[in-house]
Amino acid sequence: MTKHIRNHSLSNDEVQRYSRQLILSEFGVHAQERLKDSSALIIGCGGLGSPAALYLASSGLGRLGLVDHDNVDISNLHRQIIHRETTIGKTKVESAQITCSQINSSLKIDTYNQLLTYENIMPIVKQYDVILDCTDNVITRYLINDACVLCQKPLVSASVIRLEGQLSVWNYIEKHGPCYRCLYPQAPPEETVSTCSDVGVLGPVCGTLGSLQALEAIKIVTKIGDVLSNRMLLVDGLSMNFRTIKLRNRQTTCAVCGTNPTIINQPSPPPMNQCSNDQPCRKNLLNRNERITANDLSKSNLSSFIIDVRPEHELNIAQFDNSFHLPMDRLLYKNDDEQLRNELRTNIENNQQIIIVCRRGNDSQLAVRRLKELLSDFDNIDEKIKDLEGGFQAWHTDVDSTFPLY
Numbered sequence: 001m002t003k004h005i006r007n008h009s010l011s012n013d014e015v016q017r018y019s020r021q022l023i024l025s026e027f028g029v030h031a032q033e034r035l036k037d038s039s040a041l042i043i044g045c046g047g048l049g050s051p052a053a054l055y056l057a058s059s060g061l062g063r064l065g066l067v068d069h070d071n072v073d074i075s076n077l078h079r080q081i082i083h084r085e086t087t088i089g090k091t092k093v094e095s096a097q098i099t100c101s102q103i104n105s106s107l108k109i110d111t112y113n114q115l116l117t118y119e120n121i122m123p124i125v126k127q128y129d130v131i132l133d134c135t136d137n138v139i140t141r142y143l144i145n146d147a148c149v150l151c152q153k154p155l156v157s158a159s160v161i162r163l164e165g166q167l168s169v170w171n172y173i174e175k176h177g178p179c180y181r182c183l184y185p186q187a188p189p190e191e192t193v194s195t196c197s198d199v200g201v202l203g204p205v206c207g208t209l210g211s212l213q214a215l216e217a218i219k220i221v222t223k224i225g226d227v228l229s230n231r232m233l234l235v236d237g238l239s240m241n242f243r244t245i246k247l248r249n250r251q252t253t254c255a256v257c258g259t260n261p262t263i264i265n266q267p268s269p270p271p272m273n274q275c276s277n278d279q280p281c282r283k284n285l286l287n288r289n290e291r292i293t294a295n296d297l298s299k300s301n302l303s304s305f306i307i308d309v310r311p312e313h314e315l316n317i318a319q320f321d322n323s324f325h326l327p328m329d330r331l332l333y334k335n336d337d338e339q340l341r342n343e344l345r346t347n348i349e350n351n352q353q354i355i356i357v358c359r360r361g362n363d364s365q366l367a368v369r370r371l372k373e374l375l376s377d378f379d380n381i382d383e384k385i386k387d388l389e390g391g392f393q394a395w396h397t398d399v400d401s402t403f404p405l406y
Ligand SMILES: Nc1ncnc2c1ncn2[C@@H]1O[C@H](COP(=O)(O)OP(=O)(O)OP(=O)(O)O)[C@@H](O)[C@H]1O
Pocket: 043, 044, 045, 046, 047, 048, 067, 068, 069, 070, 075, 076, 080, 092, 114, 115, 116, 117, 134, 135, 136, 137, 140, 195, 196, 197, 198, 277, 278
């Protein structure tokens, strides 16, 4: 019998398992070997981290780190496809680990059930060849960028909101590419940035961007193709427009990767006025006496005129009987003050308290402020008008659990 020789270290099982990628001329056995010797860290096991982890686990990567501080919630399942109904309540990292190891039992998986901060990020990031930012908040985005520059790791970063997404590779030294801070030197205030839980997101858009993050990570560690450094992919799922734009180069003035950096040994702590985790800042715009709790409202003997400030399509989910609909868009931007004042004057009775409601009690506070100005000539408007603290979510939790939570 003629002996065969092979020019690689893969087992026959591995050749069979990865055969469809081994026969790609751009990939082949040597890329597969490099993948097996490589490691990737996924920060955030949510909408982006789920597909990224599934594809990296399937690909033949050697070692995968998974970071998240959160637990699986039923509202995650429409897009966070690594989790299951059976893992609701478990930590996201454990849930993700279970699925990844079911797909590929030879993958080495490390889990970090923790909130990454400037104090703990460095020793974790240091251990991996490529980092994937799959988180959803501004502070963490800067934190991960700075840690990647300081540890000299390429960073594959994506973000998704509504039906749109963005993808880029930062700090890709081989191409002398820019870091995130080179483009955006300062973080915008947390409350000016929308989150999926504020404005929504469609699952397959996360799927697209998260899968492309896995693809870029594979290209980086196997050294194939043209990595998306110095460029950014913009995806619009509604129109199916995919565009790649050129980004500006690495900046010598950058605070972390520039010639005289101010961020040197570890990322800096977040500014005091920003939240330290990914929970939306609870905007406490109003004083206590300008607000009413769900419990107090449910027990109140006063007749109430309810103004619901949510957008039209959310009313279809559920609404209070006989509420007046005044979407925030109209209240803030429509410029029909006189017409609105007349409508409210006709509908509100003199002895009524005016209660403003929204989904979570943020917009309703803004609305109270705006309506106090608009209705300043109404009798006792300052005492009469209040927002429902915590919105319909608080109503669900504290008063009526049959009102759907969303
Ligand atoms: N600093 C951080 N350290 C660890 N994990 C983080 C950090 N910041 C964000 N994450 C995680 O990144 C993930 C982002 O994913 P995504 O926005 O899809 O999920 P989510 O927060 O569950 O969404 P929703 O806003 O709908 O509740 C979350 O699981 C979140 O816990």
